[in-house]
Amino acid sequence: MYHFRSMNRIGLLVLFNLVYPYIIFTDVIATEASKLDKRFAFAQIRDGSSVTAEIDLNGDWQFKAIDEDKWMDGIVPSTVWTDLLRVGRLEDPFYRNNEFKVQWIEKKEWEYQRTFQITADFLKHDKIILDCRGLDTIAEIYLNDHLVSKTQNMFIEYEFDVKPLLQVGENQIHIIFRSILEWNKQQNALEQKVIWDNEKGNSFFARREGSDFGWDWGVRLLTCGIWRPIRLAAYHIGRITDLAVRQNLTNPKKAVLDVTVEWQQFKDKKLNVEFQVLLKDKLIARMKTPVTTDQIKKQISIDNPLLWWPNGWGKQPLYTVRTALLDGKSVVHSKEIKIGLRTIEISREKDSRGETFGIKVNRNLIFCKGVNWVPADALPDRLTEDHYQHLLRSCVEANMNMIRIWGGGLYEPDIFYEFCNEHGIMIWHDFMFAVGPYIANESYLENVRQEITSVVRRLRHHPSIALWCGNNEQESNMPAWTKDYKTVTWEDYDRVFHETIPQTAALYDPDRPYWPSSPHHPLDRKKEGPDWESASGDAHLWDVWHGGEPFIWYAQHPEFRFISEYGFQSPPVMETIRSFTGPDDRVLNSYVLDHHNKAGKKSRGNQDIGNIRIANYMAGNFAIPNSFENWIYVAQVMHGEGMKVGTEAYRRSFPDVTGALYWQLNDNWPTFSGSSLDYYGRWKALHYMACRFFNPVLVSGFVEGTTVKIWGVNDQLLQTKATLKWILSRFDGTEVKRGEQPVMLPANSSTLLAELDFEKDVGEKPEYITYRKDCYESRRQYYLSYSLVRAGQELSSNVSFFTLQKYLALEDPELQHDIKKDGDQLIIKVSAQRFAAYVELGLKESYVRFSDNYFHLLPGETKTIRLIESEVPIAEFEKQFYVKSLVDSY
Ligand code: BMA
Numbered sequence: 001m002y003h004f005r006s007m008n009r010i011g012l013l014v015l016f017n018l019v020y021p022y023i024i025f026t027d028v029i030a031t032e033a034s035k036l037d038k039r040f041a042f043a044q045i046r047d048g049s050s051v052t053a054e055i056d057l058n059g060d061w062q063f064k065a066i067d068e069d070k071w072m073d074g075i076v077p078s079t080v081w082t083d084l085l086r087v088g089r090l091e092d093p094f095y096r097n098n099e100f101k102v103q104w105i106e107k108k109e110w111e112y113q114r115t116f117q118i119t120a121d122f123l124k125h126d127k128i129i130l131d132c133r134g135l136d137t138i139a140e141i142y143l144n145d146h147l148v149s150k151t152q153n154m155f156i157e158y159e160f161d162v163k164p165l166l167q168v169g170e171n172q173i174h175i176i177f178r179s180i181l182e183w184n185k186q187q188n189a190l191e192q193k194v195i196w197d198n199e200k201g202n203s204f205f206a207r208r209e210g211s212d213f214g215w216d217w218g219v220r221l222l223t224c225g226i227w228r229p230i231r232l233a234a235y236h237i238g239r240i241t242d243l244a245v246r247q248n249l250t251n252p253k254k255a256v257l258d259v260t261v262e263w264q265q266f267k268d269k270k271l272n273v274e275f276q277v278l279l280k281d282k283l284i285a286r287m288k289t290p291v292t293t294d295q296i297k298k299q300i301s302i303d304n305p306l307l308w309w310p311n312g313w314g315k316q317p318l319y320t321v322r323t324a325l326l327d328g329k330s331v332v333h334s335k336e337i338k339i340g341l342r343t344i345e346i347s348r349e350k351d352s353r354g355e356t357f358g359i360k361v362n363r364n365l366i367f368c369k370g371v372n373w374v375p376a377d378a379l380p381d382r383l384t385e386d387h388y389q390h391l392l393r394s395c396v397e398a399n400m401n402m403i404r405i406w407g408g409g410l411y412e413p414d415i416f417y418e419f420c421n422e423h424g425i426m427i428w429h430d431f432m433f434a435v436g437p438y439i440a441n442e443s444y445l446e447n448v449r450q451e452i453t454s455v456v457r458r459l460r461h462h463p464s465i466a467l468w469c470g471n472n473e474q475e476s477n478m479p480a481w482t483k484d485y486k487t488v489t490w491e492d493y494d495r496v497f498h499e500t501i502p503q504t505a506a507l508y509d510p511d512r513p514y515w516p517s518s519p520h521h522p523l524d525r526k527k528e529g530p531d532w533e534s535a536s537g538d539a540h541l542w543d544v545w546h547g548g549e550p551f552i553w554y555a556q557h558p559e560f561r562f563i564s565e566y567g568f569q570s571p572p573v574m575e576t577i578r579s580f581t582g583p584d585d586r587v588l589n590s591y592v593l594d595h596h597n598k599a600g601k602k603s604r605g606n607q608d609i610g611n612i613r614i615a616n617y618m619a620g621n622f623a624i625p626n627s628f629e630n631w632i633y634v635a636q637v638m639h640g641e642g643m644k645v646g647t648e649a650y651r652r653s654f655p656d657v658t659g660a661l662y663w664q665l666n667d668n669w670p671t672f673s674g675s676s677l678d679y680y681g682r683w684k685a686l687h688y689m690a691c692r693f694f695n696p697v698l699v700s701g702f703v704e705g706t707t708v709k710i711w712g713v714n715d716q717l718l719q720t721k722a723t724l725k726w727i728l729s730r731f732d733g734t735e736v737k738r739g740e741q742p743v744m745l746p747a748n749s750s751t752l753l754a755e756l757d758f759e760k761d762v763g764e765k766p767e768y769i770t771y772r773k774d775c776y777e778s779r780r781q782y783y784l785s786y787s788l789v790r791a792g793q794e795l796s797s798n799v800s801f802f803t804l805q806k807y808l809a810l811e812d813p814e815l816q817h818d819i820k821k822d823g824d825q826l827i828i829k830v831s832a833q834r835f836a837a838y839v840e841l842g843l844k845e846s847y848v849r850f851s852d853n854y855f856h857l858l859p860g861e862t863k864t865i866r867l868i869e870s871e872v873p874i875a876e877f878e879k880q881f882y883v884k885s886l887v888d889s890y
Contacts, residue, residue: 106222125234126266134228217673255305308340311424340463354535358658368659370402407472408434420464433471440495475517554646567663570639572678597672623890640689714745
């Protein structure tokens with residue numbers, strides 16, 4: 001297992017290639033080492049602003065615990081955890097149950113220091129800013145022993161004017177990080193209204209990542225440190241401090257941009273501002289104007305504007321808006337941003353049940369399909385660009401068009417938003433509030449105002465951000481909190497989430513919709529009416545999993561408007577399990593495996609902890625697997641199947657249901673959770689299934705007794721003509737009957753295409769039926785396969801069973817496979833004599849990704865699968881390769 005021993009930069013490169021094995025790294029070590037930290041996503045500054053000169057303070061620092069004497073080598077940006085791992089003071093907190101052994105760190109206070117040289121030339125600049133992009137969290141900054149400032153917010157990008165504190169020659173910067181646990185206690189003690197305890201030691205006051213305190217899928221690593229870049233930025237004569245662009249797209253032939261530039265002047269000079277708009281590198285518009293006031297507004301129009309569309313609806317053209325402060329011909333300072341022209345609005349229309357909730361893009365109601373995102377590493381400073389791109393690209397490949405950045409995590413690095421801009425992934429962006437109840441105390445509100453200002457000014461130009469959302473689940477907890485604690489009031493809640501945050505956001509981003517909470521039920525937020533949850537707004541549906549309801553519950557409850565959370569759990573990929581366990585740990589509900597499942601409290605004999613809940617559901621749906629590896633396989637298949645049942649039910653219900661975002665995409669450590677991509681970004685069965693149940697054209701059936709209703713869902717903005725084909729078959733390979741009919745799928749719609757009654761074919765013998773209605777003697781022999789085909793090309797296919805998977809009379813499908821090289825591709829042809837359920841292709845001892853997996857194979861069908869990623873050389877691949885299906889698991 002990985003042990004972080006005293007690593008120099010190269011050592012670190014090897015480290016992250018251990019962490020993120022996909023990157024073929026042999027030839028990159030030499031060249032990349034110098035650009036190492038630039039690849040760390042949070043270590044980048046990509047705000048489009050120039051500087052006249054800078055002193056990069058990233059890199060080598062000294063750090064130590066306040067109560068220790070010996071300084072150690074740190075590499076900033078970092079967290080104290082990554083530095084302690086690097087110097088070998090820590091075992092890997094993810095391995096087995098090491099999490100417990102590293103909790104001492106959060107109880108200490110830490111300090112960082114370094115020296116740096118300043119030249120006389122540098123000191124001549126008019127303005128010198130200490131630019132701190134991220135200080136986690138309660139920090140005191142000293143420059144040459146002068147206190148520059150005390151900060152208490154991990155998310156704010158701080159700027160301090162420090163020229164007067166600098167000197168030619170050696171200078172020293174020293175930053176102390178106080179204990180957030182002590183700070184929380186002090187704040188709570190100061191605020192009379194706080195009459196509750198937070199067992200995690202967290203508090204609403206703490207403006208930092210909430211999930212670090214531990215979550216029902218997350219490890220507890222309470223970080224602190226200089227987690228984002230730090231530098232001295234120098235400016236001369238003047239500086240553009242803000243660039244904002246508002247769009248008016250009412251006239252589809254001519255887009256009008258209202259561009260506002262704010263700037264500071266450090267020298268009395270006649271200056272101009274030049275505005276340019278470019279599409280790719282082509283200049284679209286240009287104008288220059290003298291600067292008179294500190295805010296310059298200009299209108300720029302774009303003829304025949306190209307609109308930005310979500311994934312699946314069109315392209316994502318990005319325009320560059322470039323501004324430069326000019327002193328005669330020379331550029332004093334410049335700032336540019338990329339924008340996309342589109343309208344996004346929240347649509348709410350009254351109806352008989354209350355009011356609808358939906359997202360309209362460029363005036364079209366869209367079905368939002370995607371996931372909830374959590375921080376991708378409990379130590380975010382280790383996250384690389386590559387890893388972000390891998391996780392986000394996996395969303396595009398799964399036909400998603402929306403990601404919800406969940407309110408207990410982080411505002412993500414610029415690369416995240418840029419990727420979503422470039423690939424049409426809309427972002428439901430929570431502000432980072434998930435740890436209530438909240439009290440509207442003035443100093444707290446001021447901290448929040450500064451945070452929202454900093455975050456919104458940094459992110460508002462990204463076309464992918466569809467809406468701002470006030471918090472995660474704070475409104476839905478209020479009815480209970482106001483009952484339990486008399487000091488908790490809706491007044492306070494509203495001052496934070498219906499006044500301070502939306503008003504501050506609107507100051508800097510007036511055109512982007514704001515939704516106060518997820519979930520938010522505008523018609524009945526106090527949950528007084530019977531339909532409080534479905535009458536209006538978005539919903540978090542946890543009746544399945546937390547509520548113990550069977551998967552069919554989703555299909556029986558299509559009354560909700562927009563499902564922003566629904567989920568289940570499964571283990572990570574086997575290779576990932578091997579990374580944090582010893583061989584003896586790889587047995588169901590072992591101490592280590594249970595440790596890596598944070599759902600439910602592990603009090604003595606508690607039957608409701610995550611792994612037991614998975615086992616319960618498995619016993620309810622699938623035959624008990626015959627090996628540990630098969631338990632992992634079936635658990636993942638069950639997770640995928642559960643989300644399939646829910647998602648397809650919601651897509652069939654479009655436009656009554658306008659969104660389905662499953663919980664969760666990713667993990668912040670190797671764990672059992674609702675993720676479809678595990679901590680290493682390895683695809684679980686759910687992610688393969690998501691590619692199919694989020695397919696733009698979907699054929700989806702719902703079984704009631706012996707009747708199958710088949711819908712055609714078409715997310716595209718173009719109607720689609722196709723042929724619906726269906727075959728009723730027995731698992732012993734015999735075909736019972738088939739049918740086909742031409743169908744029309746109107747644009748952006750869900751249509752009931754057929755209602756097939758197979759009572760005569762699969763119905764139970766009347767003499768078998770008892771009051772229990774659980775006789776499946778006949779139905780367990782049959783399945784219905786169906787597809788939508790156009791011009792010989794299959795648009796979507798699906799299979800419906802008439803009973804639970806555990807009762808299916810599956811037979812040995814006699815799977816065959818043939819591995820061939822095709823150019824630099826490796827192709828695997830898989831076929832079966834009889835029906836094969838949830839076919840898994842894999843390698844015995846390592847991870848591999850294919851173009852498809854966990855699919856059903858029909859008798860005589862051959863699927864051609866491409867190898868996408870492998871962590872082993874080809875020779876080893878063929879040796880380890882296997883293909884199996886559900887019948888092999890028991
Ligand atoms: C919802 C989310 C998360 C949680 C998830 C799974 O509450 O908002 O807080 O992790 O359910 O339980």
